[in-house]
Amino acid sequence: MTGERPIGAVDTIWLNMDRPNNLMIIEAIMMFDEPVDWRRLRDMLQRRLVERFPVFRQRPVDPTMPLALPHWEDDPDFDIDRHVYRTRLPGPGSDADLQRYIEAQVHRPFDRRHPLWEYHLVEGHGSGAAVLARFHHALADGAALMEVLLSTTDDTPDGDLRPEPPGGHLRRPAPRPPDEPLEGLAGILDSTARLANTAAHSATAAAVSAGAAARGALHLLGELPHLAAHPSVLVDALSLTGQTGQVAGKLLRASNPDSPLSGVPVPAKRVVWSGPRAVADVKNAGRPAGATVNDVVLTAVSAALAQYQGDRGADPVDLITMVPVSLRTPGEPLPRELGNMFALVFLTLPSGVHAPLERLALAKLRMDEIKRTPEAMVTFGLINAIGRTNPDVERLLVDFFSNKAFGVTTNVIGPREQRWMAGTPMTGVLGWVPGSGRQSLGISVLTYHDRLRVGFKADAALVPDPEKLVQSFEENLDALLGLIPTPRPDAG
Secondary structure (H helix, E strand, O other): OOOOEEOOHHHHHHHHOOEOOEOOEEEEEEEEOOOOOHHHHHHHHHHHHHOOOHHHHEEEEOOOOOOOOOEEEEOOOOOHHHOEEEEEOOOOOOHHHHHHHHHHHOOOOOOOOOOOEEEEEEEEEOOEEEEEEEEEOOOEOHHHHHHHHHHOOEOOOOHHHOOOOHHHOOOOOOOOOOOOOOOOOHHHHHHHHHHHHHHHOOHHHHHHHHHHHHHHHHHHHOOOOOHHHOOHHHHHHHHOOHHHHHHHHHHHHOOOOOOOOOOOOOOOEEEEEOOOEEHHHHHHHHHHHOOOHHHHHHHHHHHHHHHHHHHOOOOOOOEEEEEEEEOOOOOOOOOOOOEOOEEEEEEEEOOOOOOHHHHHHHHHHHHHHHHOOOHHHHHHHHHHHHOOOOHHHHHHHHHHHHOOOOOEEEEEEOOOOOOEEOOEEEEEEEEEOOOOOOOOEEEEEEEEOOEEEEEEEEEOOOOOOOHHHHHHHHHHHHHHHHOOOOOOOOOO
């Protein structure tokens, strides 16, 4: 056991951001066409989560002093069976049955007297099973948690039966070939890392520098009890921060327009997902325009949002989403303490009235613009500074920024090769990202085994029929793929 350790400023934000109508919990589901061995799964999670990462056996404890940060402490009553569940779907075990089971879980908060995670083995999903994982965002960012999730899988059926690596090191999936660049939102990471290395030899150093620049202005907010009544004070304070300049201006001016997605969220959520698509097909669709896989996917998502707005009697408008950007150095091992190391940037989706190719061009243009700016570094500094204010100011600031977007859109690139969990081949994996404040829709793009899926997590009151979004997304993706002739084998 490791005793107490402080919770960092950034992790504290996500810990304190839980609201009954928007929990800071990341969910993922792994699917299998065969049954999963319960005992083997439980024993593997004990070794690879509980024994490897301290936070999986620790609970958060609130500070006793004003302005102090909370800390992690070992759960004196830790029991893995409090975190690993086994259940069976009723009836035929269809995707709809699985969907209803997940929706019954996603609004449940964690008991903070114990570690903030859980796994569910859901048996009877067709002829196989599914494994639902839930992690609180305070443990780590989504990219790190996906690596943790994948560390519970192996590249051979008997991988979990082999001795663990010495020192409890993470068993990492094989990296992509070096001549194949990562695409989509991951490209922001590549650009950001180069910016940071040029400025201060590491993403962390650059982010801390941005945080130091912003901290002085944000510190003033703790002395302004009338801030809620005068939000212009926030604008003035941040405007004083010279080094944030243009980026801070963008963050402050951003305003998500009213749309059918607007309103006050409720605790209940809907979860839906698209069918798998070949990554190669999506990549081919973007090549003539120089667009990435993610540009194409965002174009289809934007078209679906446009159609959804129209179907709800609104004039479609461009909507703003938040995009997480990992600031971890690619290839570096995860620290045993995990934690959050990412920033958020604003992306305006072309979800207004646009022709398909115009929409694709706009999606690419807006993504490229983000890659060329230090926005991710500045926002990480702001997040770090916000995490050092008092909880009331922290909540106000988080709401101020999160309410500028309808939700979060994330892209995680998983392994290209087949993976096994507890000896069972994994056929698919999906994720769902949480929202905060008044956000109503999270969109998660995830690739695995050269297949791409998109998960939608929607507020049950504001977006009660997300199945329409999935259908429209798939139809618009088909339309984009249809614009590019499919390569034909040489008849000769």
